[in-house]
Amino acid sequence: MGRTRNSQLEGVIQELGLSQRQLAARFRAVAAEHGATELQSVAQPYIARWIGGAAVEGRAPFILAETLSRGLGRLVTLADIGLAAGTEPEPQSAWSDDTLTMLMRLGSTDMDIDRRRLLATSVYSVSALALPEDDWFARAADRARTRRPLSSRVVTAEDVEDVREMATLFSRRDQRRGGRSGRTALVAYLRTDVAEALSGRFPSEDVRRSMTSAAAELAYLAGWTAFDGREHPLAQRWLTIATQLAEEAGDAPLAGHALRALAHQAVDLGKPREAVRLAEASLASRRYARACWRERSLLGVVHARGLAAAGEKKAAVAALLRAEEDLGKAGNGDDEPPRVFFYTEASLAHETAAALRDLGDLQGAEAQFSRSVKTRGAQFVRTHAVTLGSLGAVQAQQGHLDIACDTWNQALDAMTGVQSGRAREAVVQMRRAVSPFRNRAGTRAAELDARARSMLSQG
Known part of the structure; x- marks a missing residue:
């Protein structure tokens, strides 16, 4: 049976106005950004075969859609180029789809091993970071209010409290x-x-908003835990849903919190301009003005990190100072939402250190990472381990390898029993830093490398 020519893909490529050879070159550049080494051989004949109807497999469809989106300056989905069949829902469509439908669909995907693996072959999409117009956010609560109930269950204030308790439990874990x-x-x-x-019926608008806000917080946690596990496409989807639910709840600070997490993810993945734009959205007047001081500081320090990564030193320093001032105005936390119980002086110091590191101030970064280590509460094991890993890295960058090895050994101690992709990445980075010295038997570097290798082998 012959192939059916993909006229949709052909039309979009014609709209772009590039030759197939030029498109293939751009495709390889985007693939390289996402670490898709298996796609570096894509050249003009691949494009021709795809137009002719050949299968586009693995991460290639997502890379292709992303490449075309960037070239045209607008969103291009898999459906637009005839490649939607057999793939998971795209994050780009999330802002136009029903939020509850997206939550149930993504939840099913996340729980299914095979479908989750398929999602893992997709890419973290810069195009998906494009936010809808302000009018979308303004009308979110009205859309949710008029959503037709799918069951006769009446949701109570006690149900809301149950969900909030679970959010606190999962967050602490x-x-x-x-x-x-x-x-x-x-x-x-x-x-x-x-x-x-x-999906149920709400006896009042207050209960609807409260339940939707509680759901948004759990969706945020699903996104954040995926981010910590280095499952970035999955995290991106969950954090988008969290933003939607928060807006439907009229919970502007929580929407800012989810946008801040998307900004944090963007800066960690080397997308500083997108990080700044998302952070600025998280700081929009209604989100910032209605947030508590601790939340304001958290939003501000991530904005500073984006600015630092983008090379905007003066603006970054100013944002760091504002974040420190905001945290200084916070009380003892009794009147603050549970989602920010973890954001303390140690958290501010860690993010400040990361910003200073990106600005090239390694001594300042070392001082702030050290401050974070000294002030971190014992219950925050995962973050403590990650901070120690970062502290060792800046010490090594300054040529203090023996001191760095001592710090990294403390990090490995703290990582025992922690299941975190970010912690694992810290171990990979410490091995990379000591690689020139790992063959010198009996040295601290060699001993650290052996210990780190053993930890990585344990999964």
Whole structure:
């Protein structure tokens, strides 16, 4: 049986106005950004075959859509280029789809091993970071209010309290054990109990908003734990849903919190301009003005990190100072939402250190990472381990390898029992830093490398 020519893909490529050879070159550049080494051989004949109807497999469809989106300056989805069949829903469409439908669909994908692996072959999409117009956010609560109930269940204030208690439980577990610990239970709870509650009937608008806000917080946690597990396409989808739910709840600070997490992810993945834009959206007047001081500081320090990564030193320093001032105005936390119980002086110091490191101030970064280590609470095991890893890295960058090895050994001690992709990445980075010295038997570097290699082998 002959192939059917993909006229949709052909039309979009013609609209772009590049030759197939030029498109292939851009495709390889985008693939390189995402670490898709298996796609570096893509050249003009591939483009011709894809137009002719050949299968586009693995991560290639997502890379192709991303390449075309950037070239045209608008969103190009897999459906637009005739490649949607057999793939998971694209993150780009999330802003136009029904939020509850997206939550249930993504929850099902996250819980299914094979479908989750398929999602893992997709890419972290810069195009998907494009936010809708302000009018979309302004009308979000009205859209949710008029959503037709799917069940006769009446949701109560007690149901809301149950969901909030679970959010606190999962959040504390994430801090102690890492994002990979307990994710299945978290997503299952979202997909079943929480989705059922959102599908029910609400006796009042206050209960609807409260339940939707609680659901948004859990969706945020699903996204953050995926981020910590280095499952970035999955994290991006969950954090988008969290933003939607928060807006539907009229919870502007929580929407800012989710946008801040998307900005954090962007800066960690080397997308500083996108990080700045998302951070600025998180600081929009209504989100910032209604947030508590601790939340304001968290939003501000991530904005500073984006600015630092983008090379905007003066603006970054100013943002860091504002974030420190905001945290200084915070009280003892009694009147603050549970989602920011973890954001303390140690958290500010860690993010400040990361910004200073990106600005090239390694001594300042070392001082702030050290401050974070000294002031971090014992319950925040995962973050403590990651901070120690970062502290060792800046010490090594300054040529203080023996001191760095001592710090990294402390990091490995702290990582015992922690299931975190970020912690694992810190171990990979420390091995890379000591690689020139690993063959010198009996040295601290060689001993550290052996210990780090053993930890990585344990999964």
